Amino acid sequence: MDFKKVWPEKRWKKIIFVSLVSIIIVSFIVSIFLYLGINSDVSSELIIVNEQGTAIALLIYHPGFSSFTKDISIAYAEGLELNDWRIIITTANENAPTNISEYDLLILASPVYGGAPSPTIGRYVDRLEDLEETETVIIVTAAGSPGNTVQTMQEIIEQNNGVNNSNNVLFTSAPNEGNESAIVLSKIAGSEIFP
Ligand SMILES: Cc1cc2nc3c(=O)[nH]c(=O)nc-3n(C[C@H](O)[C@H](O)[C@H](O)COP(=O)(O)O)c2cc1C
Structure with missing residues (x-):
């Protein structure tokens, strides 16, 4: 993929683009964290x-x-x-x-x-x-x-x-x-x- 084609030229578009990408990345990390916390066996002492x-x-x-x-x-x-x-x-x-x-x-x-x-x-x-x-x-x-x-x-x-x-x-x-x-x-x- 050519990054230059995706990267907007106007400043306001850049801000929106970076914000959207950040939201997607953070949501993905939070989803993984929740998925693991809910589904993973947790070891503990008796x-x-x-x-x-x-x-x-x-x-x-x-x-x-x-x-x-x-x-x-x-x-x-x-x-x-x-x-x-x-x-x-x-x-x-x-x-x-x-x-x-x-x-x-x-x-x-x-x-x-x-x-x-x-x-x-x-x-x-x-x-x-x-x-x-x-x-x-x-x-x-x-x-x-x-x-x-x-x-x-x-x-x-x-x-x-x-x-x-x-x-x-x-x-x-x-x-x-x-x-x-x-x-x-x-x-x-x-x-x-x-x-
Ligand atoms: C991803 C997620 C989904 C949850 N879904 C519900 C739910 O459907 N109904 C509810 O009453 N509480 C829900 N809770 C709250 C937990 O059941 C509540 O905090 C529980 O008493 C203790 O779990 P925790 O130690 O993981 O917070 C949810 C919590 C999380 C993190």
Whole structure:
């Protein structure tokens, strides 16, 4: 391509041209950044809450761009701890535990992206192949419009032979139930699950 043919001669046209090219480049970089953040498995250490607990729960989450989903997951684990659960927490990635028969409860937590959960959660469940009728809790974090995310996660669970125990939807921007903090609500939800 002959660059001189594309490069405008008039100053105002040059400004518009450079602005448009800059917008396209920035949009492209932002799209790649979002795509990777939404779709990529993220490695993390295992966090163990209440090591002495008798019943064992596995909490798998997609971390997202902010700390919200992790904070909500840890709050949920703190609620479970009140009922003597031991909780193993980690992100949805290839090294996350897959020996599902060792767990009494599975919790899947995902942010909402465009009305859907992160694909990392579906990929994790696919790696398990069979949930062996494990009771499974869904946690969805969203700005305020979760769309069909809960239903999509329910389908993922049911297709893999899991049993949907309960669902929790927590908002970052919209008010949560009773104007209560999302963290407090998540801890309460966890405290309502008994071994
Ligand atoms: C690309 C993108 C798409 C999103 N789509 C939705 C959406 O459809 N509905 C919604 O309520 N929140 C949406 N959110 C907000 C996140 O679900 C919300 O911030 C979530 O609680 C935490 O995810 P984060 O840590 O990645 O921000 C979106 C966020 C991003 C970055």
